[in-house]
Amino acid sequence: MNFIYPENEIVRNEKRCNLCRVCDTQCSYGAHEFDEQSGQLNSDDRKCVNCQRCVVLCKQMALKIVPSGNKYKENYNWREQTIKEIFRQADSGGVLLSGMGNPGDFKVYFDKIVLNASQVTNPSIDPLREPMETRVSLGALPRDIERDGKGQLVNNLPPRINLSMPVMFAAMSYGSISLNAHKSLAAAAQEMGVLYNTGEGGLHGDMYSYGGNTVVQVASGRFGVHPDYLRSGVAIEIKMGQGAKPGIGGHLPGTKIVGDISLTRMISEGSDAISPAPHHDIYSIEDLRQLIYSLKEATGYTKPIIVKVAAVNNIAAIASGIARSGADIIALDGFRGGTGAAPTRIRDNVGIPVELALASIDRILRDEGIRNNVSIIVGGSIRSSSDVVKAVALGADSVYIGTAALIAMGCHLCRSCYTGKCNWGIATQIPELTKRLKPSVAQKRLVNLLTGWKHEIEEMMGGMGINSIESLKGNRLMLRGVGLSERELEVLGIKHAGE
Amino acid sequence: MNVSALKVGGFMELNEKIRSADSDVHITDCCGQRFMGTALAKGKKLTITGTPGNAAGAYLNGGVIEVIGNVQDAVGDTMNLGKIIVHGNAGDALGYAMRGGNIFIRGNAGYRAGVHMKAYKDLKPVIVIGGSAGSFLGEYLAGGLLVVLGIGAEETLPVGNFIGTGMHGGEIFIRTKKKIADLPAQVAVNAATQDDLARIKPHIMEFAELFEVELESLLEDNYYILTPNTQNPYHLMYVAN
Ligand code: SF4
Ligand code: SF4
Numbered sequence: 220m221n222f223i224y225p226e227n228e229i230v231r232n233e234k235r236c237n238l239c240r241v242c243d244t245q246c247s248y249g250a251h252e253f254d255e256q257s258g259q260l261n262s263d264d265r266k267c268v269n270c271q272r273c274v275v276l277c278k279q280m281a282l283k284i285v286p287s288g289n290k291y292k293e294n295y296n297w298r299e300q301t302i303k304e305i306f307r308q309a310d311s312g313g314v315l316l317s318g319m320g321n322p323g324d325f326k327v328y329f330d331k332i333v334l335n336a337s338q339v340t341n342p343s344i345d346p347l348r349e350p351m352e353t354r355v356s357l358g359a360l361p362r363d364i365e366r367d368g369k370g371q372l373v374n375n376l377p378p379r380i381n382l383s384m385p386v387m388f389a390a391m392s393y394g395s396i397s398l399n400a401h402k403s404l405a406a407a408a409q410e411m412g413v414l415y416n417t418g419e420g421g422l423h424g425d426m427y428s429y430g431g432n433t434v435v436q437v438a439s440g441r442f443g444v445h446p447d448y449l450r451s452g453v454a455i456e457i458k459m460g461q462g463a464k465p466g467i468g469g470h471l472p473g474t475k476i477v478g479d480i481s482l483t484r485m486i487s488e489g490s491d492a493i494s495p496a497p498h499h500d501i502y503s504i505e506d507l508r509q510l511i512y513s514l515k516e517a518t519g520y521t522k523p524i525i526v527k528v529a530a531v532n533n534i535a536a537i538a539s540g541i542a543r544s545g546a547d548i549i550a551l552d553g554f555r556g557g558t559g560a561a562p563t564r565i566r567d568n569v570g571i572p573v574e575l576a577l578a579s580i581d582r583i584l585r586d587e588g589i590r591n592n593v594s595i596i597v598g599g600s601i602r603s604s605s606d607v608v609k610a611v612a613l614g615a616d617s618v619y620i621g622t623a624a625l626i627a628m629g630c631h632l633c634r635s636c637y638t639g640k641c642n643w644g645i646a647t648q649i650p651e652l653t654k655r656l657k658p659s660v661a662q663k664r665l666v667n668l669l670t671g672w673k674h675e676i677e678e679m680m681g682g683m684g685i686n687s688i689e690s691l692k693g694n695r696l697m698l699r700g701v702g703l704s705e706r707e708l709e710v711l712g713i714k715h716a717g718e
Numbered sequence: 719m720n721v722s723a724l725k726v727g728g729f730m731e732l733n734e735k736i737r738s739a740d741s742d743v744h745i746t747d748c749c750g751q752r753f754m755g756t757a758l759a760k761g762k763k764l765t766i767t768g769t770p771g772n773a774a775g776a777y778l779n780g781g782v783i784e785v786i787g788n789v790q791d792a793v794g795d796t797m798n799l800g801k802i803i804v805h806g807n808a809g810d811a812l813g814y815a816m817r818g819g820n821i822f823i824r825g826n827a828g829y830r831a832g833v834h835m836k837a838y839k840d841l842k843p844v845i846v847i848g849g850s851a852g853s854f855l856g857e858y859l860a861g862g863l864l865v866v867l868g869i870g871a872e873e874t875l876p877v878g879n880f881i882g883t884g885m886h887g888g889e890i891f892i893r894t895k896k897k898i899a900d901l902p903a904q905v906a907v908n909a910a911t912q913d914d915l916a917r918i919k920p921h922i923m924e925f926a927e928l929f930e931v932e933l934e935s936l937l938e939d940n941y942y943i944l945t946p947n948t949q950n951p952y953h954l955m956y957v958a959n
Contacts, residue, residue: 304959313957440834441815445798446757446779485817485838487861491886495858499833500792500811509752513776513795516733516756563959637958 242273270633315563318634328574383412389621392418403661421483440494462552465529523547530576553599560637581614604675837861853878
């Protein structure tokens with residue numbers, strides 16, 4: 220009874236195949252197998268995760284992966300996925316585990332928002348002939364102008380981070396992704412003048428040289444956190460929550476804590492790396508303030524502190540607390556944000572759409588007159604430059620991209636990261652697999668992506684007659700909703716198209 | 719260098735003095751100033767008379783902090799190396815996630831002492847609590863040694879409830895004659911053997927020397943040792959979906 224027919228079928232065009240055997244040597248899941256006796260290549264659909272590695276590498280274009288077509292007698296309520304999940308749990312008694320972000324058919328608000336452009340009454344700007352400013356600076360702004368005894372201005376600007384464009388690479392730990400993936404992200408961040416984020420796995424010795432483009436993370440397990448680590452980056456991020464699994468900690472089994480992973484996490488080989496769900500020293504905004512200031516003390520007030528939270532109910536009030544806690548930046552993570560592994564039920568049911576959370580945080584901070592206390596970074600499935608522009612217009616100072624960056628490096632979203640056998644060399648530590656990801660190549664691809672986005676952002680801004688990203692920030696007049704209810708428009712703070 | 723906390727503005731100024739001093743520092747009249755000696759490096763000693771505020775010695779990195787008085791919460795948070803000696807009681811969340819170094823508390827510790835301590839290579843964190851410890855002692859313990867001596871609490875159990883929940887490494891020693899019950903299934907409790915005691919003896923000797931307490935009875939008494947239950951590991955069954 221526990222047989223579930225595979226979702227996909229590997230289709231090999233025998234006429235095109237020249238038996239080069241790239242597919243069977245490349246597949247870490249063993250979905251292709253060469254039969255020495257018959258001299259034939261067989262495939263096992265059950266093992267295929269549809270990562271597309273073989274399809275991309277087959278020079279003969281002899282392979283494709285197609286939906287197997289086997290269908291349950293589903294209906295709107297009892298869909299195939301729902302039925303399969305019950306089978307899986309009835310077989311195992313286990314907790315369902317899935318990769319990547321919430322796939323549910325919740326509204327993607329970015330797709331229901333359109334941008335403005337200048338027509339007749341104000342000129343649009345052509346980025347090819349006019350200077351466009353995409354640089355942003357993140358951190359707290361002082362409330363008052365200070366002057367010394369002689370009337371000269373005193374520089375009382377707290378430490379800030381500067382980006383060439385409002386895009387940063389989101390936290391992905393070494394351990395969840397490979398060292399080569401980390402190196403690609405760091406080198407691309409350096410080349411583009413933006414930042415990457417260590418995630419909660421500490422920092423590999425090879426990576427300290429990228430310090431000027433690094434955000435170091437401090438999470439509940441405090442893995443790899445020590446004074447040199449804290450001082451090595453340009454900002455410190457306290458991870459309170461993650462969009463894909465709000466309220467849930469992490470558990471990297473001891474079997475994965477080997478070699479360099481044990482060194483950077485600073486725990487013994489074979490010891491489980493458990494990140495408790497809460498920080499056990501943070502039960503309130505006051506406690507958060509304490510951690511923020513202890514980090515500031517440890518780094519002599521030279522680094523801005525980012526507090527990362529998942530978008531959940533009452534997030535605006537929580538953000539208001541964070542903005543008063545001494546944090547310099549709030550990072551908001553939505554439920555479509557990626558993850559190597561999350562309990563399916565949490566991934567699919569916890570959290571709120573990040574667009575709504577962002578708009579309400581921006582509004583409450585403005586209403587309370589504390590918007591300049593903090594900058595806002597938003598992440599959780601920013602898929603394109605237009606998502607960036609819309610996020611900025613809804614109040615973000617910058618965005619984090621995780622999944623989009625992985626895709627640029629070759630990820631095909633097979634959502635099997637938790638197997639540790641990523642054929643693209645990203646979500647794996649197996650040397651034969653990690654060496655498939657060439658940092659120089661992946662770096663270039665990441666740089667290409669950001670370069671393309673930068674041009675597009677300039678073009679969209681120019682179209683609106685805006686020549687600086689600062690004038691776009693929180694500029695909701697540039698946005699209109701399509702097909703949204705009055706309540707939704709109210710939360711987003713935008714008008715409906717045609718108004 | 720002697721600094722009276724009363725004569726210096728707030729904790730920022732006070733800490734700046736500690737950071738920039740090139741000698742040992744003695745802070746007197748300390749009254750709740752937070753973050754004393756954060757990330758203090760090897761070779762420096764900070765002595766504090768009075769009561770330092772929360773998060774004293776956070777990220778301690780080899781320095782020594784001695785407090786003539788009580789300490790508040792989150793002392794030695796994420797401590798990496800060094801030593802904290804407290805001639806009084808400690809508040810909650812003592813030594814959270816510490817990875818190395820030693821903490822000696824003469825009196826009692828509050829809730830959540832030694833949560834998520836871990837060991838790494840030759841780093842092995844040790845907390846010795848002279849009196850009793852509150853609930854949630856050593857939750858998520860991943861490595862290191864937690865010792866509760868229960869001095870003055872001989873007639874009661876010197877620990878609270880929910881000890882070692884989620885513990886997956888390290889050892890907790892408790893000096894008591896009372897039975898330790900109601901432990902989570904993932905924690906095993908046994909009477910400490912001579913071999914076990916040999917591992918904590920140097921720390922108890924140091925404790926006795928630091929606070930001038932009588933050593934013999936401390937060494938001879940009955941200890942329980944709590945370790946992760948290898949028969950029943952912390953494990954949740956997942957199924958790929
Ligand atoms: S990679 Fe393509 S051509 Fe080579 S064996 Fe596989 S299917 Fe045939
Ligand atoms: S990182 Fe690798 S395993 Fe994870 S979804 Fe992408 S291709 Fe699949």
